[in-house]
Amino acid sequence: MKKIKIGAVGLGRLGRRHAENIAFRIPNAELAAVCSIVQEEVDTVKKEWGIPYGYSDFEEMLTNKELDAISICSSSTEHCRQISQALEAGFHVFSEKPLGIGMEEVQLAKQRVKAHQGQIFQLGFMRRFDPSYAYAKQKIDEGYIGKPIMIRCYGVDPISVIDGAIAFAEKSGGLFFDMAIHDFDLSRWLLDSEAKSVYAIGACFQYKEFAAYGDIDNGAAMIQYKNDAMGLFYAGRMCAHGYHIETEVIGTKGSLRIGTVPYKNLVTIANENGVTNECVGGFLERFESAYLNEMQNFVDCIIENRKPDVGVNDGVKSAEIAYAAAESFKAGKIVYLD
Numbered sequence: 001m002k003k004i005k006i007g008a009v010g011l012g013r014l015g016r017r018h019a020e021n022i023a024f025r026i027p028n029a030e031l032a033a034v035c036s037i038v039q040e041e042v043d044t045v046k047k048e049w050g051i052p053y054g055y056s057d058f059e060e061m062l063t064n065k066e067l068d069a070i071s072i073c074s075s076s077t078e079h080c081r082q083i084s085q086a087l088e089a090g091f092h093v094f095s096e097k098p099l100g101i102g103m104e105e106v107q108l109a110k111q112r113v114k115a116h117q118g119q120i121f122q123l124g125f126m127r128r129f130d131p132s133y134a135y136a137k138q139k140i141d142e143g144y145i146g147k148p149i150m151i152r153c154y155g156v157d158p159i160s161v162i163d164g165a166i167a168f169a170e171k172s173g174g175l176f177f178d179m180a181i182h183d184f185d186l187s188r189w190l191l192d193s194e195a196k197s198v199y200a201i202g203a204c205f206q207y208k209e210f211a212a213y214g215d216i217d218n219g220a221a222m223i224q225y226k227n228d229a230m231g232l233f234y235a236g237r238m239c240a241h242g243y244h245i246e247t248e249v250i251g252t253k254g255s256l257r258i259g260t261v262p263y264k265n266l267v268t269i270a271n272e273n274g275v276t277n278e279c280v281g282g283f284l285e286r287f288e289s290a291y292l293n294e295m296q297n298f299v300d301c302i303i304e305n306r307k308p309d310v311g312v313n314d315g316v317k318s319a320e321i322a323y324a325a326a327e328s329f330k331a332g333k334i335v336y337l338d
């Protein structure tokens, strides 16, 4: 069996998981190289997992001609440059969202991908590969709820990781761009339409630290789509009970919900505290299979020479909504997209 040799950049919270999936859970892939500016992360992974090559310099990794593809999970500020350099060096590229920070970078990344049409490019909107979201999409496409007319999305990170979110804030691009972008992508996918106008509000209700970066700790947005469908979004960083990702799609003949109660599993505990269900703890737990499925899809696309369903255009369109939301929040008025 031909194995696709992948070099993975970024070994932080999510990058390590992607690297682990490539190394141990994708039969037709091999983690041939890892890269991080934190030398200790490189040394640990290289030694513990027996990875042939380790780099602290991304450009040096790109000179390794044994590699077929690059998986990018560095800080968002690095994505645009690394996508461009990896494509230029002839590699297939998987990149975490977003394509870049600021619409200029996002458009530049799009140009670079378009200039390398012969190479596979996939963007990390992993929710599309989550079994429940994929099932919901299939049911919508099969007409189970009629024509979708509205979507409602909640995306709330656990308050237990608030210190990390504050530390990450400077390089994140803001609440709408960093977090709600997943829901904006889902809305385009599930409603099968692009956004027409956005109105967003929000504030630093508890963590004023975000204000230093023009960011907020809780925000909401209302969107109208080109097909007149409606969207309501809430994104926050202070979920007391765990990690809460919830989506509802209302159609002309019914509705469906995904993750309404973010149960950890099917276990209900009855004891002196009453009858309880635990909550899913974070993105690595909730989307465990989605991260694996998306990387498997990337590798399969390379082997079968077919374009991934989630590509650069999805990154651009979702970024446009996220930026319009941030602009609307700052200006206090509706922003119309082209």
Ligand SMILES: NC(=O)c1ccc[n+]([C@@H]2O[C@H](COP(=O)([O-])OP(=O)(O)OC[C@H]3O[C@@H](n4cnc5c(N)ncnc54)[C@H](O)[C@@H]3O)[C@@H](O)[C@H]2O)c1
Binding pocket: 009, 010, 011, 012, 013, 014, 015, 035, 036, 037, 038, 041, 056, 057, 058, 073, 074, 075, 076, 077, 078, 096, 097, 098, 124, 125, 126, 178, 283
């Ligand atoms: N799809 C999702 O659900 C999801 C979830 C979390 C994070 N993300 C995205 O993944 C990316 C990484 O997030 P994280 O939480 O793992 O970040 P992190 O800060 O934990 O890790 C970043 C990693 O990138 C490395 N790095 C940074 N700049 C580099 C450079 N120039 N060259 C080489 N290595 C470099 C760091 O050393 C570190 O290993 C972000 O862009 C984020 O938006 C996506």
